[in-house]
Amino acid sequence: MTPLASIASAVLSVTPWRLERRLEVDAKRAALTRIGGAVGAMVVVGILLLLTGRNAFLIFWQALDAIFGRQRGIEGVALRAIPILMTALGVALSLRMKVWNIGSDGQFLMGALAAVGVGIHMDGPGWLVLILMAAAATLAGAAWILVPALARAYWDVNEIITTLLLNFVALQLVTWSALGFWRDKAAAVIQSTREVPFTLPGIPGANSVTIALLVPLAIAAVLWWVFRSTSIGYEIDIIGGNPRAAGFAGIAVRRRILIVMLFTGAIAGLGGMLQLSAPGAQAMNAGFSAQFGLSGFIVAALAGAAFWGVIGGGLFIASMFYAGIVLQTKGLSVYIIFAIYGVILTGIALGEIAARYRVVRRDAADESGATAGESAAAPQGAGS
Amino acid sequence: MTGESTRSSVEARGVSKAFGGVAALDAVDFEVRWSEVHALVGENGAGKTTLCNILAGIYRADAGQVIVDGAERDFRSPAHAIDAGIGMVHQHFRLVEPMTVAENIHLGWPETPGVVSQRALNERTEQFMVEMGLRVDPTAKIWQLSVGEQQRVEILRVLARGARVLILDEPTAVLTAKEAEELFAVVRDLAAGGLSVIFITHKLREVLAVSDRLTVLRHGIREITRPTEGATASEIARLMTGEERVLNVEHRVVTGDPALELRGVSALNDRGITALHDVDLTVRSGEILGIAGVSGNGQTELAEVICALRGLESGAITVDGADITSMSVRAVTDIGVGHIPEDRIGMGMVLSAPVKDNAVLHSYWTEQFSQGLNLNRQSVIDFAKKLVETARVQTRSVFATAGQLSGGNQQRLVARREALAADRLLVAAHPTRGLDVNAAQEVRSTILDKRDSGCAVLLISDDLDEVLLMSDRIAVIYEGRIMGVFEAAEADREHIGLLMGGHSITEAVA
Numbered sequence: 001m002t003p004l005a006s007i008a009s010a011v012l013s014v015t016p017w018r019l020e021r022r023l024e025v026d027a028k029r030a031a032l033t034r035i036g037g038a039v040g041a042m043v044v045v046g047i048l049l050l051l052t053g054r055n056a057f058l059i060f061w062q063a064l065d066a067i068f069g070r071q072r073g074i075e076g077v078a079l080r081a082i083p084i085l086m087t088a089l090g091v092a093l094s095l096r097m098k099v100w101n102i103g104s105d106g107q108f109l110m111g112a113l114a115a116v117g118v119g120i121h122m123d124g125p126g127w128l129v130l131i132l133m134a135a136a137a138t139l140a141g142a143a144w145i146l147v148p149a150l151a152r153a154y155w156d157v158n159e160i161i162t163t164l165l166l167n168f169v170a171l172q173l174v175t176w177s178a179l180g181f182w183r184d185k186a187a188a189v190i191q192s193t194r195e196v197p198f199t200l201p202g203i204p205g206a207n208s209v210t211i212a213l214l215v216p217l218a219i220a221a222v223l224w225w226v227f228r229s230t231s232i233g234y235e236i237d238i239i240g241g242n243p244r245a246a247g248f249a250g251i252a253v254r255r256r257i258l259i260v261m262l263f264t265g266a267i268a269g270l271g272g273m274l275q276l277s278a279p280g281a282q283a284m285n286a287g288f289s290a291q292f293g294l295s296g297f298i299v300a301a302l303a304g305a306a307f308w309g310v311i312g313g314g315l316f317i318a319s320m321f322y323a324g325i326v327l328q329t330k331g332l333s334v335y336i337i338f339a340i341y342g343v344i345l346t347g348i349a350l351g352e353i354a355a356r357y358r359v360v361r362r363d364a365a366d367e368s369g370a371t372a373g374e375s376a377a378a379p380q381g382a383g384s
Numbered sequence: 385m386t387g388e389s390t391r392s393s394v395e396a397r398g399v400s401k402a403f404g405g406v407a408a409l410d411a412v413d414f415e416v417r418w419s420e421v422h423a424l425v426g427e428n429g430a431g432k433t434t435l436c437n438i439l440a441g442i443y444r445a446d447a448g449q450v451i452v453d454g455a456e457r458d459f460r461s462p463a464h465a466i467d468a469g470i471g472m473v474h475q476h477f478r479l480v481e482p483m484t485v486a487e488n489i490h491l492g493w494p495e496t497p498g499v500v501s502q503r504a505l506n507e508r509t510e511q512f513m514v515e516m517g518l519r520v521d522p523t524a525k526i527w528q529l530s531v532g533e534q535q536r537v538e539i540l541r542v543l544a545r546g547a548r549v550l551i552l553d554e555p556t557a558v559l560t561a562k563e564a565e566e567l568f569a570v571v572r573d574l575a576a577g578g579l580s581v582i583f584i585t586h587k588l589r590e591v592l593a594v595s596d597r598l599t600v601l602r603h604g605i606r607e608i609t610r611p612t613e614g615a616t617a618s619e620i621a622r623l624m625t626g627e628e629r630v631l632n633v634e635h636r637v638v639t640g641d642p643a644l645e646l647r648g649v650s651a652l653n654d655r656g657i658t659a660l661h662d663v664d665l666t667v668r669s670g671e672i673l674g675i676a677g678v679s680g681n682g683q684t685e686l687a688e689v690i691c692a693l694r695g696l697e698s699g700a701i702t703v704d705g706a707d708i709t710s711m712s713v714r715a716v717t718d719i720g721v722g723h724i725p726e727d728r729i730g731m732g733m734v735l736s737a738p739v740k741d742n743a744v745l746h747s748y749w750t751e752q753f754s755q756g757l758n759l760n761r762q763s764v765i766d767f768a769k770k771l772v773e774t775a776r777v778q779t780r781s782v783f784a785t786a787g788q789l790s791g792g793n794q795q796r797l798v799a800r801r802e803a804l805a806a807d808r809l810l811v812a813a814h815p816t817r818g819l820d821v822n823a824a825q826e827v828r829s830t831i832l833d834k835r836d837s838g839c840a841v842l843l844i845s846d847d848l849d850e851v852l853l854m855s856d857r858i859a860v861i862y863e864g865r866i867m868g869v870f871e872a873a874e875a876d877r878e879h880i881g882l883l884m885g886g887h888s889i890t891e892a893v894a
Contacts, residue, residue: 024784024785024788228761229758229759229761230757230758230759231748231749231753231754231757231758231759232757233759234741234748234759237734237737237741238734238737238741238745240736241734241735241736241737242730242731242733242734242735242736244727244730244731245730245731245732245733245734245745246734247693247713247731248693248713248723248725248731248732248745248746249713249745249746249748250712250713250714250717250749
């Protein structure tokens with residue numbers, strides 16, 4: 001049991017009900033309980049806002065209006081979603097193999113840095129430079145996870161520490177590039193790299209959103225297909241489930257771990273290039289990644305490494321962040337906004353847990369028998 | 385035997401329990417006396433563990449009474465049961481591995497002093513062990529102990545909490561034969577000291593060796609309770625299974641080309657110590673070669689080198705004359721080698737994956753399922769359904785995870801899957817370990833069918849009865865060396881037993 005489930009079960013122990021673990025969690029219920037968790041959290045937020053003398057209804061209205069009321073809002077959400085979706089997809093892929101890539105921020109930054117390097121040094125047709133930028137970013141993201149991936153695959157070195165620490169190295173490199181070797185000398189005040197003179201083509205009808213938005217959608221579709229219909233996806237799931245069984249089945253486990261980890265880095269790295277090629281974002285400074293990797297990690301973990309869930313979750317979190325910024329301009333303190341983020345994410349996490357349990361009346365579990373619960377299943381326990 | 389007292393310690397009267405509408409126990413009467421070892425016998429799923437879980441406060445009965453020392457009790461948790469003096473040692477130990485024996489015994493024990501030095505803790509433990517007549521080094525860390533010693537710590541833990549009725553759930557399933565003998569002595573001593581011991585098992589030999597009385601459960605119904613004295617194994621087996629099923633195995637003498645050949649094979653174990661010394665073995669098509677030996681004498685490594693899961697230090701292995709010494713796992717599987725691994729759960733399946741994915745673990749890359757990158761979902765599902773049906777695996781659906789299957793069903797699934805993968809050679813390591821009589825017979829029939837269809841079978845088992853029953857020829861392994869090979873007809877049980885214990889042939893004959 002998770003700590004939260006233990007607490008819930010302790011609270012229930014004085015009532016005629018008790019928690020029972022579900023053996024199987026179907027995808028629909030898992031999605032519904034997460035949404036329920038988010039809605040419940042917003043109700044809690046609303047009550048807290050009312051209690052502190054704020055007009056919660058107005059604030060919610062302002063947030064919804066800011067996002068859905070105008071095209072700028074929708075585009076703002078999309079722009080924030082792209083980097084989060086890219087890092088989240090990379091992390092989700094690694095989670096399928098029970099590998100924890102905490103370094104997607106670093107891979108994202110290195111991808112963007114490689115794209116800057118290509119973009120400011122190459123002349124040629126825009127489309128060609130952009131393709132080369134994307135290729136460089138993909139390779140740089142993969143390169144940034146190469147050492148942790150080799151260490152994990154061949155020497156069983158825990159990847160959580162190695163990938164996490166490389167984030168700080170990447171951040172220092174970016175800062176150095178902005179202050180030093182690629183510094184924009186024309187802009188004396190702002191410390192940033194020179195600007196890449198190319199942007200991706202916009203989506204028809206949009207002001208600022210480019211075709212970059214299509215990339216995470218396409219990657220999610222490909223990953224979904226790989227895990228649904230290919231032997232590669234099967235092998236990755238087997239490795240994630242039981243590496244010894246994978247070896248027994250003749251799967252080259254170490255090589256697979258290496259390759260999949262490189263792919264997760266590559267996806268995050270490409271995310272860096274997509275971020276860089278949006279109009280108005282074509283240079284890098286130390287604040288280039290607003291902890292996109294962390295947000296992406298949260299999205300992937302809350303989505304349970306389901307790729308379409310990652311898309312939905314990423315869009316939701318991007319909306320939340322966008323609404324937060326708008327609400328700041330309306331005078332709501334940044335601390336309150338961060339607290340609201342926390343409550344909502346906790347609500348979703350609780351929803352994720354709720355999907356795995358059900359509440360039953362004590363001793364009534366036996367009559368219901370419809371869904372398998374802890375006691376109903378107990379094949380080993382009740383077995384002999 | 386010691387059971388002089390006839391006062392009952394714990395009693396279940398008309399206890400019933402259902403799970404999901406299926407009756408696990410149906411109005412069962414069960415009575416245990418002080419100073420006796422009471423064997424609770426039955427096949428997998430007969431309700432033995434359910435009954436004991438009710439006595440130990442883990443489940444509550446739907447109907448019926450639990451009476452402890454003359455008073456009716458209603459346990460709402462295991463803590464209530466232990467307060468009443470009933471403690472259970474589960475099949476899977478609940479010890480904290482990095483902590484010492486003394487710490488584990490004192491963990492969560494109300495009588496543990498709030499502040500205590502390591503030394504005082506060890507002394508308290510030592511003293512308690514002397515009282516109980518059960519010894520384990522109090523300062524040893526759990527992970528350093530053998531399984532048998534860990535079990536002793538579990539027993540001590542339960543006794544320390546004042547248990548007067550000790551329930552042991554299939555305690556010998558994880559033990560070597562020698563450790564089991566030691567456990568029997570411990571159990572007898574405890575009963576002699578006035579305690580009640582409920583001994584859950586489905587091994588008939590153990591029932592006869594250890595118990596004063598026995599109760600047989602079948603499909604949740606009590607078949608009989610009687611003194612062990614005078615009971616015979618075949619009688620108990622009949623009550624357990626409802627019918628007397630004896631597998632008739634015709635042993636053959638097969639000549640012809642060898643299917644599997646090992647020549648001078650040496651290999652290391654996981655710790656880098658030589659586990660196989662210069663092994664020569666031959667298995668012909670259509671015969672079962674049984675490997676008799678005490679666990680841990682190189683059997684695991686033998687199976688693994690043949691299936692390419694472990695490298696060789698020297699020597700060569702051929703299948704149908706083709707050298708497979710340096711082949712990959714996949715290549716070896718592709719030429720028709722199946723492997724029922726010793727560690728079914730740890731190696732043979734993925735518990736978090738659906739049954740259908742487990743069904744194709746050893747064949748998903750073949751043309752039947754994979755075309756290029758594409759893994760054909762429908763053919764995987766169809767195959768899994770058929771496998772589940774023919775292997776008589778009880779599962780709600782092929783989409784349920786393998787972790788939801790009972791141990792016996794997991795084993796049936798793996799055994800049948802590997803039998804299908806094995807065209808030329810089946811390596812079966814302890815294929816019936818932990819199975820009840822019926823399930824074991826099914827797995828044995830599967831293996832015999834393989835043999836009769838011309839497949840070569842290497843059967844590894846630490847159950848000598850099984851080796852003798854199944855094998856056409858028998859090889860004895862001891863400390864990684866083959867001590868001798870016999871035709872089934874000329875195999876002498878005592879002689880083989882001596883070789884398994886490391887006595888050389890000349891000594892054995894003399």
